Amino acid sequence: MNKRNRKSGGVKSGRQGLPPFSAGSLFAAIGGFGHAFQQAGADLLWANEKDKHAVETFRANFGKTIHCVHKPIEELTVKGDDLAPVDVLTAGFPCQPFSIAGGKKGFNDDRGLLFLHIIRLLHEFGDKRPKVLLLENVGNFKTHDRGRTFKRVQSEIQRAGYWFGEKNVAILNTATHTKIPQNRSRIFMFAVDSDVFQSNTIEFPEPLPDGSLDSVWEYLDHRKKQDPWFYFTSESQYYELFREAIEEYGKKRVYVLRRNYVRANKANQCFTLMANMGVGGHNEPVIRDRWGIRKLTPRECARLQGYEDGWFTIPDAVPRRQMYKQIGNSVTVPLVKLLAERCLEFIADSRNYTATKARRRA
Numbered sequence: 001m002n003k004r005n006r007k008s009g010g011v012k013s014g015r016q017g018l019p020p021f022s023a024g025s026l027f028a029a030i031g032g033f034g035h036a037f038q039q040a041g042a043d044l045l046w047a048n049e050k051d052k053h054a055v056e057t058f059r060a061n062f063g064k065t066i067h068c069v070h071k072p073i074e075e076l077t078v079k080g081d082d083l084a085p086v087d088v089l090t091a092g093f094p095c096q097p098f099s100i101a102g103g104k105k106g107f108n109d110d111r112g113l114l115f116l117h118i119i120r121l122l123h124e125f126g127d128k129r130p131k132v133l134l135l136e137n138v139g140n141f142k143t144h145d146r147g148r149t150f151k152r153v154q155s156e157i158q159r160a161g162y163w164f165g166e167k168n169v170a171i172l173n174t175a176t177h178t179k180i181p182q183n184r185s186r187i188f189m190f191a192v193d194s195d196v197f198q199s200n201t202i203e204f205p206e207p208l209p210d211g212s213l214d215s216v217w218e219y220l221d222h223r224k225k226q227d228p229w230f231y232f233t234s235e236s237q238y239y240e241l242f243r244e245a246i247e248e249y250g251k252k253r254v255y256v257l258r259r260n261y262v263r264a265n266k267a268n269q270c271f272t273l274m275a276n277m278g279v280g281g282h283n284e285p286v287i288r289d290r291w292g293i294r295k296l297t298p299r300e301c302a303r304l305q306g307y308e309d310g311w312f313t314i315p316d317a318v319p320r321r322q323m324y325k326q327i328g329n330s331v332t333v334p335l336v337k338l339l340a341e342r343c344l345e346f347i348a349d350s351r352n353y354t355a356t357k358a359r360r361r362a
Contacts, residue, residue: 278324306333
């Protein structure tokens with residue numbers, strides 16, 4: 001089946017008579033975490049995002065049933081914004097302070113300090129704090145500043161009352177853990193409430209067997225001419241660079257401009273989708289179809305993040321540049337769904353769930 005026509009199946013909330021599990025999402029963006037947890041069977045109760053364009057996309061897809069708070073996390077409060085207690089809290093906190101492209105300033109960058117507001121909110125929830133935290137950042141997060149950044153994060157999470165150590169961290173790649181052909185490595189972190197669970201034994205998913213990847217061409221609209229805006233003309237600044245590379249390496253590949261040269265992805269994948277791929281030039285995935293050389297459309301990029309055509313709406317009012325930014329900043333939904341399933345299975349474990357119920361009665 002063509003991947004663009006695949007729809008979300010989802011799983012009904014609740015497991016064998018147990019109450020449905022719930023999730024809340026900080027730095028929610030367009031809702032990748034939320035959609036993945038819904039697919040895994042959780043109820044998404046609320047989300048928080050400050051970017052107005054991302055909020056517009058979020059609301060276009062989740063509707064009015066999800067409590068979406070549009071404000072910076074610095075201004076967010078549990079009581080003031082009516083944040084209901086949830087079983088799982090997700091947060092893909094800003095990665096720019098820790099990324100190579102972003103200058104790697106870490107906690108010396110104001111955006112790096114936003115992590116501490118996650119800790120503040122955990123304290124505001126008090127004894128109703130989330131049972132599980134699922135955090136996400138760039139692949140080099142753990143080694144940033146010779147490991148001192150991670151040690152700070154680890155210490156803050158532990159002081160907030162959670163089991164969290166180095167074994168609860170893993171770098172996962174979209175192209176090794178799902179069938180989606182995008183080379184995208186991200187670090188994921190699990191932490192669990194030490195008042196509820198005796199230890200943190202949530203397991204990360206194993207890579208899929210070799211040969212599991214779909215062809216990247218299945219995700220692209222190569223049989224249909226796109227809007228002229230997406231095509232390079234012979235007068236375009238980088239046209240000749242792409243033309244020469246495509247002539248050398250072939251048409252059925254994805255290309256990207258790196259400084260002053262063009263790279264071809266020889267693994268039948270797409271390069272990592274990035275937030276700045278809509279600003280022109282560097283980091284834009286480019287292909288050649290029968291009508292010419294063009295950049296991938298936002299819809300094609302959304303498919304490569306696991307957003308199904310049958311569910312995901314791209315609002316007309318959101319500028320293309322913003323859509324590229326939103327998709328590049330997103331998580332890959334099927335990968336997060338695997339993690340969501342492990343969160344919910346861990347909470348639903350008979351021994352763990354008994355401890356949770358006992359705490360609720362206390």
